[in-house]
Amino acid sequence: MNEPMDMEAVLERLKEKGLRLTPQRVEVITLLYQLSHPTAEQVYSLMSKKFPYVSQTTVYSTLKMLKDLGIVNELTYGDRSSHFELTQEEHAHFNCKSCGEIYDVDVKDARQLQHLLHTEQGYQVDFVRLEFYGTCPACAAGGEAGTDSVRTAH
Structure with missing residues (x-):
């Protein structure tokens, strides 16, 4: 199975789209590489430890932006939960x-x-x-x- 694109390629893609590489955006991406299919709430929970003033809106909007760019897949389930993963070959x-x-x-x-x-x-x-x-x-x-x-x- 293919791996998702590497971190440098993701950051370069954001720059190409004219998006700023804020510490919060970089941390969300880093967590997506470290975690297995996290929910937005799990990402937020870990983010708030490193960035105590980060808002849930920042995490949700970053995940949405990454999804819109095709960098992240959102897996939705019948219980209304969503999990996120970095895009890779179909699996x-x-x-x-x-x-x-x-x-x-x-x-x-x-x-x-x-x-x-x-x-x-x-x-x-x-x-x-x-x-x-x-x-x-x-x-x-x-x-x-x-x-x-x-x-x-x-």
């Missing part, structure tokens, strides 16, 4: 029902499924989002993985 997610962690999963056949939908049934697929739900290996083994409210990337 699936495994959602652990025990610890709540979201893992990136490389599924090579997703492109084949997309092709079959188009060629056999006529659908024009613009975007694929494949989600699996169950128990991760650490939870299945009775481990402590994923018990923190903010987890680092795997």
Whole structure:
């Protein structure tokens, strides 16, 4: 599975768009590299430790701006939660029902499924989002993985 673009490329893209590299914006991006699929609230919680006067609006608007630029994907769920990840090649997610962690999963056949939908049934697929739900290996083994409210990337 491809990795997201590196930090320097993200910062350069912001500069190309005429956006200032404020310490708060840089910190949001840094946290996205460090955390595994965080919510905006998790990013804000960590941001407020380093920047006590940062507002939730700053975090939300930065995430929206990164999403609008195609740097970040927003994963929304039926419970109205949103998780964010740096954009990378299409991939699936495994959602652990025990610890709540979201893992990136490389599924090579997703492109084949997309092709079959188009060629056999006529659908024009613009975007694929494949989600699996169950128990991760650490939870299945009775481990402590994923018990923190903010987890680092795997």
